[in-house]
Amino acid sequence: MNTILRVCHLNKSFGKQEVLTDLNFEIQRGDIVGLIGKNGCGKTTLMKMILGLTPRTKGKIQFKGDSEYNTKRNSLNKIGFLLDCKLFEDFSAYDNLKLFSMYSSSFDKSELDKRINMLLKFVGLDSSKKLVKSYSFGMKQRLGLALALLDDPEFLILDEPFVGLDPAGVRVLLDYIVKLRREKRVTILISSHQLHEIEEICDYFLFINGKSIETHTKLGKNKIIITLEYAVPELEQSLSKLVTLKEGQIILPHDMMLLNSILKLIYKYNCEIKEITVSDSIEELFRG
Known part of the structure; x- marks a missing residue:
């Protein structure tokens, strides 16, 4: 077993309102893990705490054994995420990736163009000058996935990536997620209400039940x-x-x-x- 993420006795409160209580779980390297639960149960809050975007009230989160990872840029660059992605609508997909690389990319200039073109090909988008505002919702989601992969992450967080997609778009995105694990051994934490689809690809599930969390393996279809x-x-x-x-x-x-x-x-x-x-x-x- 090779643990990439460990959460120990994690609590989160907003003022007097307790949202998550004493969460304990581990995620193994190379796994695809579904994060499920009813609306408002704290799934997005948990993801934001893992990313260091929301402070935890109590407890510890370790990434690759390091509990101080969220203060280190090199460590954070190894965690990609698709979480309410904001795109530059008046720019092309290529230019979006180029702009975001100025803030996050660990690749030098000589490698960056090759990296961007490879990512666009991976998610099925070309590198033409077509503006993002002319994209379908599914194409924008795929661009968001490319942005999440810009720094070649080891761990990927996807928050409701299928919202707004038609069945064909869901199928395409599922295939890319499986391809990521197969070809790059990326560990993936994914939240979704598309339960039939994620049961197909996930190794196991973290179910937020009330304020606690339970691990469920797949029992069959x-x-x-x-x-x-x-x-x-x-x-x-x-x-x-x-x-x-x-x-x-x-x-x-x-x-x-x-x-x-x-x-x-x-x-x-x-x-x-x-x-x-x-x-x-x-x-x-x-x-x-």
């Missing part, structure tokens, strides 16, 4: 949920080692042989079934 009319302790005891039990529900993977075994036990104990549903494993977190 779908799962089966059996809701009983009432709880039966003997049945729950028999099922406890086979499936997940939660508030009168039996939750199991999409496995028909296992489902048949569970149904036999339910009938054995004369339990009444209220409903059986097939539900997306990540979307179900929002209902819990």
